[in-house]
Amino acid sequence: QVQLQQSGPGLVRPSQTLSLTCAISGDTVSSNSAGWNWIRQSPSRGLEWLGRTYYRSQWYNEYAISVKSRVVINPDTSKNQFSLQLNSVTPEDTAVYYCTRDVDFQHWGQGTLVTVSS
Amino acid sequence: QTVVTQEPSLTVSPGGTVTLTCASSTGAVISACFPNWLQQKPGQAPRSLIYSAANKHSWTPARFSGSLLGGKAVLTLSGVQPEDEAEYFCLLHCGGSWVFGGGTKLTVL
Numbered sequence: 742q743v744q745l746q747q748s749g750p751g752l753v754r755p756s757q758t759l760s761l762t763c764a765i766s767g768d769t770v771s772s773n774s775a776g777w778n779w780i781r782q783s784p785s786r787g788l789e790w791l792g793r794t795y796y797r798s799q800w801y802n803e804y805a806i807s808v809k810s811r812v813v814i815n816p817d818t819s820k821n822q823f824s825l826q827l828n829s830v831t832p833e834d835t836a837v838y839y840c841t842r843d844v845d846f847q848h849w850g851q852g853t854l855v856t857v858s859s
Numbered sequence: 860q861t862v863v864t865q866e867p868s869l870t871v872s873p874g875g876t877v878t879l880t881c882a883s884s885t886g887a888v889i890s891a892c893f894p895n896w897l898q899q900k901p902g903q904a905p906r907s908l909i910y911s912a913a914n915k916h917s918w919t920p921a922r923f924s925g926s927l928l929g930g931k932a933v934l935t936l937s938g939v940q941p942e943d944e945a946e947y948f949c950l951l952h953c954g955g956s957w958v959f960g961g962g963t964k965l966t967v968l
Contacts, residue, residue: 778957788897788905788948790957803956806860837904843957845910846895846950852904 743767745840747850753834753857759827763840763850770816770823771796776803776843779814779825783836793843794823830857861885863951863960870966871939879934879963881949887930892953894932896925899962900945908947909934941967 749761763777770777776795782788792804794814804812813826827834835857840850862884871877881894888894896909907916909925912932922938932949944967949960 782905787961788959790950790959793957805956839904843952845914845916846897846907847910847916849904 743842743848745842745848745850747838747840747853749853749855751854751856753830753855754859755831755857756829759825759830759834759838759855759857761825761838761840761853761855762822763824764820764822765842766821768842770794770821771818773797774844777814777816777823778841778843779838780841781834781836781838785833786836789836791825791827832857861951861954861956861958863949863958865947865949865960865963867961868964868966870968871936873939873941873967875939876935876937877939877965879936879947879949879965881932881934881951881960882930883951883953883958885954888927888932888951888953890927892932892951894925894927895950896923896932896934897948897950898945899948905948936965939967943967 744766746764753759776793778793779791792814794816811828816823837852839852842848864882894912897905899905908919913925924935926933946962946964948962
């Protein structure tokens with residue numbers, strides 16, 4: 742059974758970097774059939790896909806245009822997890838952040854409310 | 860940037876049938892867009908109902924079905940129940956990234 746466990750701070754100061762981690766059990770981040778995604782949801786922006794990392798003989802990343810200049814998603818094969826870094830955050834980045842696997846979007850992390858505030 | 864369009868709101872009577880659609884600004888939605896449908900109720904995380912256009916999860920009620928029709932992804936609810944009142948989001952990967960639709964708020968009245 743695939744499980745995704747998120748970790749990371751719930752409060753980030755403006756202009757700082759938001760960092761979250763998603764630990765995977767029951768699958769591997771190096772799977773040749775899965776993509777590992779970060780999604781967020783806020784009242785003002787709705788559901789927003791941020792990006793994903795996936796392995797198909799080599800590592801690939803895809804990022805949403807809206808955050809492409811500020812986002813990095815990295816796999817960590819040694820810990821079987823992947824991470825989200827969002828730089829230069831503003832209060833507009835306040836949202837619930839989810840990690841999920843896109844084989845069928847069946848498995849989601851528990852969600853992390855991240856507030857950007859001084 | 861791809862824009863995915865859904866009906867903002869729909870109303871259906873209990874026991875009725877309703878069709879939700881999902882269109883892409885890049886052109887016809889095809890199976891290679893891997894259409895997904897998610898349901899979200901207030902205060903809850905989104906939950907996947909349909910993946911790859913028409914595939915159901917073990918928890919997806921039989922009254923929900925997904926298809927491709929007329930260049931769009933379609934979610935059909937037949938025999939709607941009061942507990943189906945929720946927001947429904949489609950999610951497409953047509954052009955190099957996943958993109959959410961704006962959601963359809965379904966009212967059962």
